[in-house]
Amino acid sequence: EDKVVQSPLSLVVHEGDTVTLNCSYEVTNFRSLLWYKQEKKAPTFLFMLTSSGIEKKSGRLSSILDKKELFSILNITATQTGDSAIYLCALNNNAGNMLTFGGGTRLMVKP
Amino acid sequence: KAGVTQTPRYLIKTRGQQVTLSCSPISGHRSVSWYQQTPGQGLQFLFEYFSETQRNKGNFPGRFSGRQFSNSRSEMNVSTLELGDSALYLCASSPTGRETDTQYFGPGTRLTVL
Numbered sequence: 001e002d003k004v005v006q007s008p009l010s011l012v013v014h015e016g017d018t019v020t021l022n023c024s025y026e027v028t029n030f031r032s033l034l035w036y037k038q039e040k041k042a043p044t045f046l047f048m049l050t051s052s053g054i055e056k057k058s059g060r061l062s063s064i065l066d067k068k069e070l071f072s073i074l075n076i077t078a079t080q081t082g083d084s085a086i087y088l089c090a091l092n093n094n095a096g097n098m099l100t101f102g103g104g105t106r107l108m109v110k111p
Numbered sequence: 112k113a114g115v116t117q118t119p120r121y122l123i124k125t126r127g128q129q130v131t132l133s134c135s136p137i138s139g140h141r142s143v144s145w146y147q148q149t150p151g152q153g154l155q156f157l158f159e160y161f162s163e164t165q166r167n168k169g170n171f172p173g174r175f176s177g178r179q180f181s182n183s184r185s186e187m188n189v190s191t192l193e194l195g196d197s198a199l200y201l202c203a204s205s206p207t208g209r210e211t212d213t214q215y216f217g218p219g220t221r222l223t224v225l
Contacts, residue, residue, distance in 0.1 A: 034213070042115075042201070042216040043154075088154065097142050097205055097212060098167045101154040 002027040006089050006102035014110050017079050021105045023089030024071040033065055034099065035074050036088040043088055046074070079109045113138065115204050115217035123223045129190040132220045136183050136204030142166075143185040144214060145177060148199040157200075160185050161207075189222075197224045 003026040013019055023033070032050045036043035047056045052067035060079075065072045076083055086106050090099040116135045124130050136143050144167075145157040156169040160179035177187040183204075189196055199219045205212035 036216075041199070041218045045213050045215060048213055090154075092214075097144055097159050097161070097209070097214065098156050098169070099144070099146070099154075099203075099214060100156070101146075103153045 002030075002091065002093065002100045004089060004091055004100055004102035006087075006105050008105060009103070010106040010108070012108045012110065013079055015080055017109075018075065018077045019079060019107060021074040021076075021087050021089075021107070022071060023073070023102055025089075025091055025102075026070065027091050027093065027100065030091040030093050032092045033072050034090045034092065035063055035072075036090065037085045038088055038104070039085045046087075076107075079107075081109050081111055083107060084109045115202060115215055117200075117202055117217040117220050119220060120218065121221045121223075123225065124192050125225050126192055126194060128192050129188065130192060130222060131186055131188045132200055132202075132222075134185045134187075134202035134204075134217060136185070136202075137215060140204035140206050140215075141183050142205045142207060142212070143179060143183065144203045144205075145185070145187050146201045146203065147171070148201060148219070149197075154201070157187065192224045194224050196222065198222060 007022045035046040047063045049065035055064045060077045063074045086104040089102040142161045144159040148154045159167040163179045179185045201219045203214035203216045205214045
């Protein structure tokens with residue numbers, strides 16, 4: 001059975017700190033790994049990673065995938081209170097459009 | 112472009128009843144997937160529809176069913192509701208349903224079963 005594990009489960013930091021969120025997986029033959037941010041209801045898309053070793057960046061957020069070691073990380077630099085959310089990692093397998101999600105990391109950024 | 116829309120946003124039902132939830136994908140998107148989110152189990156895949164055909168199905172009982180219409184709008188139905196069906200039901204759409212497509216989520220329907 002495909003498995004996606006995120007760590008830590010929760011994290012409390014202060015504004016300006018840098019955080020690293022981890023996503024490890026035991027999935028065979030996946031095609032893409034996605035990161036989402038969920039604040040209230042709808043998860044909003046952050047990144048899609050398909051190739052190992054290529055960093056994706058968007059402002060203060062960046063992510064990278066290591067297919068050999070079976071993990072991905074999401075970095076957030078200079079955190080702001082608006083970054084407080086649950087961050088979800090998901091894998092899209094080869095059988096179509098079916099996402100397997102990790103349990104999420106709850107990030108709280110204090111002023 | 113308008114995002115994914117779901118109706119209703121909130122629903123309260125009692126055990127044994129049935130419920131139908133609706134999802135309208137982003138214009139031009141042909142794949143619609145449904146997910147259940149609970150505090151204990153997290154986000155779990157229910158099923159995916161593409162061109163009116165169910166293409167993938169998750170590990171849920173037969174009480175959970177769905178369909179897709181020719182305009183790509185989708186509905187999911189849960190029959191004989193149980194307390195454990197209380198959850199946030201999210202749908203997501205993508206252009207073609209390929210594994211490298213990004214899925215965009217709607218705001219969800221919060222179902223409470225009493």
